[in-house]
Amino acid sequence: MAATRVDEGLAARLEEIRREKGETIAVAEVAEVVESLLTTMTGDLTADDVQLYKELEGLARYIHAARAEISSINPGEIQSDLLPTAADELDAIVEATEKATNQIMDAAEVLEEVSGDVAPEVADKLSDATTRIYEACTFQDITGQRITKVVRTLKQIEERVDGLVRAFHPAGDDAAAAQPAAEGRAKAAGDTPSDEDLLNGPQSAEDAMKQDDIDALLADFD
């Protein structure tokens, strides 16, 4: 068994990978190293060698299966599409609650103003009611802070997924990794979007159509 010479080659390859990639290396390269190790095991094998061979073969199969499974999750879509969309939706919630809170307070301030024109006992009731409205409006601050925390967590998840994408998709394969699944679905179904593709929820202020545009679009069908 000419193991020593080949082992030296493997050791050199491992050292090269360690030097180039540090502690983070692509799974494909791990599989490559394990397969190289298997090819070194030639000649007369001892019982220990056979056991080691089996273990390594099992490890190689496990790595291939894990790689296929994680690739099928499509981390590229999570990174390029789902996480940014979730963050945008949360930002839109903060914006909407702020707008609603200001509208509620506009109304409450009007009530306070007119309280000067009514009987004192009515004015007191109006004052109590507006105080409760102001107190209730503090929800917007708390909600905003909680959502900011969630967005921060999403950004951390995005960084982890980014690492996963790099580990499972070698350089040059990024475009394929980032291709959104929705795009694939639309292509598969042809030009007509499926019912599922039509379910996008509320749009941001920039993307949403104005009512006049919708009316004009409907008029085109007449």
Place this chain on the structure above:
Amino acid sequence: MAVDKNMKVLIVDDYKTMLRIIRNLLRQLGFTNIDEATDGSAALQLLRANGAGGPQGYGLVISDWNMEPMTGLQLLREVRADAKLKGVPFIMVTAESKSENVIAAKEAGVSNYIVKPFNAETLKSKMVSVLGDF
């Protein structure tokens, strides 16, 4: 000594809706001479420009904690380290509700501490404890 409701109050919060809420609650309590800032550094500029106490200076600071670039705690430390400002009553109004937060604020010299969400009665009672009855 009676509390002068014409005193200048500085409210500091990065959420404009919260500034508006506190301003309205203060108005209902009779305090209408109110300035606003959206972070600690802007508040510090106003404090240094107007001073503390007297007819022109601030008689009370009500500040949030979690703001950028300068937090409410940093503002509090700057205020307490400034010979001309260190005596101004300073109430923290914040969602930070861990005991270590309260301890840190107390060690920095906070006059009182209100946890969000809060109600008008809490705001008034803390102001009374800091300023005296009104």
